[in-house]
Amino acid sequence: MTTGAATTDDGTRVRRRVLAIAILASSVAFLDSSIVNVALPAIRGELGGGLAGQQWVVNAYLVTLGALILVAGSLSDLYGRLPVLRIGLIGFLVASLAIAAAPSIEFLVVARAVQGVAGALLVPSSLALITSQFDEAARGRAIGAWTAATSAAMLVAPLLGGLSIDLASWRWAFLINVLPIGATLWLLAGLRIADTRRPGVRVDLAACALCALGLGGIVFALIEGPRLGWDQPAVLAAAAAGVVLFAGFLLRQARAAHPIMPLALFRIRNFSAGNLATTFIYAALALNGFAVVVYLQEGAGLSATLAGLASLPVTVIMVLGSSHVGGWSARWGARIFMTVGPAVMAAGAALLLTVGRPFDYWLQVLPGIVLLGVGLTLTVAPLTSAVLGSVDAERSGIASAVNNAVARVAGLLVVAVIAVIAGGDLDLAGFHRVAVATAVLFAAGALASWAGIRDRRGT
Template structure:
């Protein structure tokens, strides 16, 4: 087993920053994969003769599996070693990427995406779970900020890299680009990361794992499908009912188990619960911004996929600045003040963005997007750091899995609810009078479809109506997002407490590093 043995004067290994680099590389490749496929879908659909439903599964297979397996993945890391399972996750992700790059039919491509979701589910929570063993409370915020920034930075880089690859190579290159990055991450984890585990972790409960995966998979699928089918559709209602029954069955089983797989007692820790909710609500708001912006930049302002990715960078710039500047502010104002201030900043950015008109250019968008990045960074990074710090170190894997799962579900709900609001507002205001029925349906489906119809028919009025309708819907989404962020800021200011360091709850085994305080929060 590889361990880090050379300590500095404070008893910490100086190579922990190289280990952090391994985690950053791992998270960056996951960030890529969140958005890179969106650029390639039209090309892949033409090459594979994929239907609309098959295209949707190409994108959704990753998200559904990813969200459903993060909780069991955290437990596997606790029991069998977080470093070992992190390497395994990167290996599975690499294998899925290879299968996707070589696929010549829709079915193996969907399976490849699901396999990549399995790998991502192992990597995401465990990358966070090893941080308390590498960094003390005074450095943890900076480390969490670096890992979070790497994941977020991959979001706009996905369209940039994907657009460039599609301009120069075949569509499989958007999968192949993951291979060298995952391989570098594996090598770095092998040589730089210490092994940590919880020897007292319960055995993997197959039934509870199945209930978790099935319940969350059905819930996420229902949320994704609901905007298109309608929230009152019998299938959607049936899926929500089934997910509720499965998740309720999981809770009952875990509460009755003497050695539960899912430690629900973590939710009784006020610091963990409140900071997890704060981070989740931030992701709800951010998902709304990320959903409406690419379509606005591409369809309304007329930029291609590569240019769209470039124009989303101001938000990442704000996030990077916030992640670097959070520590001094935390030392002065405490986590409650910084998180609340970040949420207020995010609310201001969203409300400012809701003033966008058809006559505004990219400059105005860059302004509020930069402010949104600052607010996001100052809110979510301290919230996640405080939530992780509230965990006993021997439950870091399962607790981190719970945190990341709730965040992922929050993002899915944000996309579903805010996307439904955007679609209904856009469809209600779009003027399709005089259009053939098929053309009207295509135009009402999306602003991109409306521009395709307008270009084919030479209908400039339709294009203008589509732009105005989309901007109106986008403004409404941003306004709702701003209100949600402001309400969350008020709740954070009222309910959060500034944490104080406490002793670790249990010793770590085989960390190869000096022990660090758990910085537990009550």
């Protein structure tokens, strides 16, 4: 009896350590993806670049992240979750130091692209680690806890970044992740588990290049088109090359023996429906995150710290509710949560149309932010569980990678067209146009979930 109790206690401690590693490693990537938005006005003020420069600072990271996260899923399945996590953490640390020392906007954009390469190694391996170490009964609650903690990190990041910017410099904001990186590496050093591998998996670097160059060409055209003119040869050539290269990537995936994005996964109903919902929801989140934080500083005149504080209610709501929603979703099914959550967020985005002059955060912004927090809490854990739960554990690494790639590419493309949506710069009229587009995207996510997701009990 004593031996059994000890074994149970040891297993519980290992699972807690695994969950802590997964949370910290993912939080590293999420911290910077949120901090960058609040830092954009300060970066623009010091290094220049205008709105296009701000878009590139965000999208250089998302291009490499979105393309290489697929390779990271295969690497995770081939070499194991733990080695891939270690390499990603060290690479992210080096890239963060380079960003903090950036002498020009061009250098910063390149460093952000390198950071995206490292970030691509973190999230799929973290989620796959949870999937492989927790049984089905405990997985929903574990993913709920992961969602709550990583979302809290992502959403409190603007506050931490704002304090760094106001008290010191935007450069210090990109060094916040040094502590979680150190803590995660320390926890990994003491972890003793049997890592999950899939012998025979191959990594298709040519497909990765096609994906990255294809997305890069499309994004270049979307960002530079409004500035240079849509009829300029450079814009037209980039758009055409991007479309052809990305089509080549999809064609290669359809024919490859070991694809980095197995198109066969999309024949699984919940996987394809979950990724369609992910496309709409995460495009809306990226659009909202960029526009709100930048407008609060450049349009409403708030400091970086106050702009960061504006999203704090979302953090509080997610910390309080996400672990509960994960358990409820496991019991009642994901479909209802994935439908109601985005619908609530659509209402929150629509409330941002009340923003005007004189500006009043409490009446014009806070109600929409609260609804965003409630909707996000209802959505994220069930969405993650629905997508990962639709495939077997051996393919959880690549399934997580595909879902994360879909989310990042959706954000990448919508940020690339933000100037088109806003009709120029993010003045008040442009902010209202973005709010409408955000509400429409959230509503589309709700409809995709209701029409596509099927719970196991067949509802």
